[in-house]
Structures are given as structure tokens and as C-alpha cells.
Amino acid sequence: MGSQRKVPAPPPLPLLLLLLLCTGPAWPDQAAYSRESSAGTTLISGQGLINLGQRWGSKSPLMHTRANLTEVTSIKSSFEFRTLDPEGVVFYGDTRGGADWFVLALRGGRPEMQIGKADVLTTVTGGPKLDDGMWHKIELRSEGRFVVLELDGEVALVVGLHSQQTQADLSGQIRLSLGGILITEQRLLNPLRMEMDGCVRAGTWLNLSTPWETDLSQELQPCFTWISKGSYFPGTGLAIFNSSDFPVDRSEVSIEMEGYDVSTWNGTVLSLKTSQGEPVLTVTAYNETEEFTVKFGTQTSTVKMEPFHLDLNLTKHALEVSDGPIMEDDTHDWLSMWNEGMVLAFGGVPDGTDDGSSPYLHGCLRLIRIQGQVVDLDRATYKHNSVSSHSCPRMRLPGVHAMPVVGSYMY
Numbered sequence: 001m002g003s004q005r006k007v008p009a010p011p012p013l014p015l016l017l018l019l020l021l022c023t024g025p026a027w028p029d030q031a032a033y034s035r036e037s038s039a040g041t042t043l044i045s046g047q048g049l050i051n052l053g054q055r056w057g058s059k060s061p062l063m064h065t066r067a068n069l070t071e072v073t074s075i076k077s078s079f080e081f082r083t084l085d086p087e088g089v090v091f092y093g094d095t096r097g098g099a100d101w102f103v104l105a106l107r108g109g110r111p112e113m114q115i116g117k118a119d120v121l122t123t124v125t126g127g128p129k130l131d132d133g134m135w136h137k138i139e140l141r142s143e144g145r146f147v148v149l150e151l152d153g154e155v156a157l158v159v160g161l162h163s164q165q166t167q168a169d170l171s172g173q174i175r176l177s178l179g180g181i182l183i184t185e186q187r188l189l190n191p192l193r194m195e196m197d198g199c200v201r202a203g204t205w206l207n208l209s210t211p212w213e214t215d216l217s218q219e220l221q222p223c224f225t226w227i228s229k230g231s232y233f234p235g236t237g238l239a240i241f242n243s244s245d246f247p248v249d250r251s252e253v254s255i256e257m258e259g260y261d262v263s264t265w266n267g268t269v270l271s272l273k274t275s276q277g278e279p280v281l282t283v284t285a286y287n288e289t290e291e292f293t294v295k296f297g298t299q300t301s302t303v304k305m306e307p308f309h310l311d312l313n314l315t316k317h318a319l320e321v322s323d324g325p326i327m328e329d330d331t332h333d334w335l336s337m338w339n340e341g342m343v344l345a346f347g348g349v350p351d352g353t354d355d356g357s358s359p360y361l362h363g364c365l366r367l368i369r370i371q372g373q374v375v376d377l378d379r380a381t382y383k384h385n386s387v388s389s390h391s392c393p394r395m396r397l398p399g400v401h402a403m404p405v406v407g408s409y410m411y
């Protein structure tokens with residue numbers, strides 16, 4: 001078959017995002033760029049297994065690299081990618097210090113390419129869903145005025161762009177980044193939730209051998225060998241929301257949490273504090289006894305674990321726990337407090353408890369729902385880096401852990 005393959009004509013310009021290339025009068029932030037020192041950064045290979053889950057709250061990419069355009073010998077990048085996260089940034093590239101840029105992201109689980117070049121912005125979303133927890137091969141290449149995205153060997157998306165204002169230019173540098181972008185979010189045509197809980201491996205980036213730089217202060221998260229849907233708390237951190245993000249207009253707030261095996265949960269699953277920091281509710285799992293301790297106001301109850309879920313209803317003056325007691329507390333109107341904004345945390349108690357009785361959760365929450373709506377930890381106001389928002393490690397052994405990878409599992 002190889003003999004039938006046409007020898008591709010040499011590309012007019014040796015660059016992946018050929019169409020990004022153009023002459024401009026200035027390199028907008030080249031000064032800032034060259035000031036960047038390698039102090040405080042560490043160099044890693046772009047070919048290894050890389051978890052794109054980035055520092056929470058940091059808008060900068062997980063890692064980046066750069067090269068002189070004259071060094072670029074290939075117009076193609078390829079890598080394998082695995083995620084259960086429907087939205088986030090995978091790969092970014094730019095020239096002219098960010099004046100011309102390219103973003104590969106996921107939206108609704110499908111690939112999306114956004115391009116900004118001179119005065120033109122374009123975006124295209126489509127192709128098969130990628131957020132199925134399987135490894136997929138992705139190839140990006142430039143073909144004249146088009147960028148082609150191939151998924152598992154099939155062309156999935158093509159985007160073309162032409163601007164009269166642009167001219168080809170071989171000078172200057174190209175920058176690449178993973179898990180984030182190097183320009184401000186405002187410049188995207190279609191705003192995007194940047195955080196991506198996904199892994200990349202076997203990357204070849206424009207055939208560059210340059211190592212990538214990553215921030216030293218940041219601990220790279222591991223990629224689990226096998227994953228299943230859910231939010232994973234390894235026992236070292238929590239995620240915080242403002243309860244008013246989930247406004248209630250009924251007579252109760254319902255909070256539902258599901259697990260593949262609730263009896264493995266250990267630590268504080270959920271907590272609620274007033275905006276003044278007074279504890280309202282703490283639910284702590286003990287896997288040795290397979291019980292939850294529920295503290296609501298001044299009362300404490302013990303609730304036997306159900307195998308797959310924990311449901312709570314907070315009403316004006318009471319808390320109801322699935323297959324547990326109804327705990328009453330009429331010192332406040334809890335629904336009004338909820339709507340005004342309390343500190344709602346999954347996986348621990350913000351700032352801890354006085355008696356240290358609230359260790360961080362170790363366990364996988366398969367699904368969290370408030371008022372029937374699925375809670376996405378990527379939308380938290382704070383999330384510890386160790387918490388994976390969309391993937392839990394999964395044992396491959398048969399038995400209680402061998403659940404299907406994706407959400408088809410029903411209990």
C-alpha cells in the first residue's frame with residue numbers, strides 16, 4: 001500500500017498551524033516572552049504520560065514549550081488522549097507571541113478547534129465524542145489553509161481560514177502548551193471551561209525534541225491505569241461551592257451522592273458551614289464500621305451505609321438522611337440560609353474542625369446531584385489539585401470494583 005501513497009508536496013511552510021503564520025509588524029509580547037527565565041521551572045519530555053489536570057485557579061497551562069520556526073520540520077502533531085471530562089483545553093499553539101493562536105479543546109465531549117489569526121476568529125465543534133474514558137489517537141496537521149483533526153485514523157474535523165491581512169513568515173517562534181492557553185480567555189471566540197481532567201501520552205509535537213517546561217511548585221498528578229466515571233478524593237483535599245449556586249425553590253434541598261462501593265469511603269463526605277464559618281452539617285464515613293456519623297447543629301447520629309448511595313434532604317428546620325433519622329433543628333431557616341449562601345464542601349471541612357474529627361475523604365463519588373442537577377467539580381469555587389473532578393481509579397480485578405468504565409452501570 002505504501003507504494004501507492006502519494007508523496008506529499010512539500011508544504012509551503014514548515015509549520016503545524018501553517019495558517020497561523022503570518023508577518024506582523026510586531027511581536028506583541030515578545031519582550032515578556034524572552035524575559036521568561038527557566039528559574040522555577042522544570043523540564044519534562046512531551047512524550048510521556050501526562051495528566052492535564054492543572055493547578056486549581058491557575059489560568060496558566062500545565063506545561064509549555066517553544067521553538068524557532070526555522071527549527072520546525074513537521075507540520076503535524078500527534079498524541080493519544082483519554083478523558084471522561086466533557087469540557088476543557090487539551091492543546092494550544094501560537095505564533096507572533098500569541099497574536100495568532102490555535103486551541104484544541106473538548107466541549108460536550110466533542111473536539112473543538114478555535115483559531116485566531118489577524119482579524120479573523122473561527123471555531124468548529126463536532127465529530128465523535130471523546131469523553132468515553134478510552135485512549136484515542138489524535139493527529140493535527142496543517143494542509144494549506146486548513147487544519148485537519150484526525151481521530152483514531154479518521155478525519156473528524158477540518159477548519160479553513162484565510163485572511164487577506166496575513167503573509168507568510170518563517171521567522172520568530174512558535175509556542176505550544178498543554179492543559180491551558182497562553183493568551184487571555186477573553187480572546188476565545190467561544191468561552192470555555194479550561195480545566196481538563198484528562199491524560200496525554202505518546203506525543204510528538206511538530207517533531208520537536210525540545211523539552212517542555214512546567215512549574216516546579218506544581219505537583220504533577222498521576223494518570224490512573226484504569227478509570228471510571230466519578231470524582232476521586234484521595235484523602236488530601238476537598239472541593240468547595242457556594243450553596244447559593246444551587247438555588248432552591250422547593251420545601252427541601254436534596255443532595256444525592258452515589259458510589260460504586262460506598263463501604264470503601266472513609267473521611268468527611270460532605271460539610272456545610274454558615275458564611276460566618278459556623279458548622280451546620282458534617283457527614284463523615286467510617287469504612288471500618290461501615291457507618292456515617294452525621295452532625296447537624298448540636299445533634300449527632302450514626303447511620304448505617306447503603307451500598308451505593310447517600311441521600312440527604314435539608315428542609316427549613318430539619319435534615320433527613322436516607323434510611324436514617326430525621327434530625328430537627330429550628331434555630332434557623334436552613335432553606336433561606338442555603339439560598340443566601342453557605343459554604344458547601346465535598347471531601348472535607350474547610351479550615352477543619354476544632355476537634356480534628358473531619359479527615360479528608362478517601363473515596364470515589366460516582367455522581368453528585370443537588371436538586372437533581374449533576375454537580376461538576378470543575379465548577380467549584382475551590383478544588384484541591386489532588387481531587388480529580390471526572391475520573392476515579394478503577395481496579396481491573398473482577399469483583400466489587402470491576403464496574404464498567406462508563407456510566408452505564410445502574411445499581
Ligand SMILES: *[C@@H]1O[C@H](CO)[C@@H](O)[C@H](O)[C@H]1NC(C)=O
Nearest residue numbers: 067068069070071171172173
Ligand atoms: C532561535 O532564534 C534566536 C534568534 O532569533 C537565537 O538566538 C536562538 O539561538 C535560536 N534558538 C535555537 C535553538 O536555534
Ligand SMILES: *[C@@H]1O[C@H](CO)[C@@H](O)[C@H](O)[C@H]1NC(C)=O
Nearest residue numbers: 072073074075206207208209
Ligand atoms: C523528525 O526528527 C527526526 C530527528 O530529529 C528526523 O530524523 C525526522 O526526519 C523528522 N521527521 C519529520 C517528518 O520531519
Ligand SMILES: *[C@@H]1O[C@H](CO)[C@@H](O)[C@H](O)[C@H]1NC(C)=O
Nearest residue numbers: 235263264265266287288362
Ligand atoms: C478504608 O479507607 C482507607 C483510607 O482512609 C483505605 O486505605 C482503605 O482501603 C479503606 N478500606 C476499605 C475496606 O475500603
Ligand SMILES: *[C@@H]1O[C@H](CO)[C@@H](O)[C@H](O)[C@H]1NC(C)=O
Nearest residue numbers: 266267285286287288357359
Ligand atoms: C478511616 O478514617 C479514620 C479517621 O476518620 C482513620 O482513623 C482510620 O484509620 C481510617 N481507616 C483506614 C482503614 O484507613
Ligand SMILES: *[C@@H]1O[C@H](CO)[C@@H](O)[C@H](O)[C@H]1NC(C)=O
Nearest residue numbers: 252254311312313320321322
Ligand atoms: C427527599 O425528598 C424527596 C421528595 O420529597 C423524597 O422523594 C426523598 O425520598 C427524600 N429523601 C430523603 C433522604 O429523605
Ligand SMILES: *[C@@H]1O[C@H](CO)[C@@H](O)[C@H](O)[C@H]1NC(C)=O
Nearest residue numbers: 242243244245275340341342
Ligand atoms: C455566596 O453567594 C452569595 C450570592 O449568591 C454571596 O452573597 C456570598 O457572598 C457568597 N459567599 C461566598 C462565601 O462567596
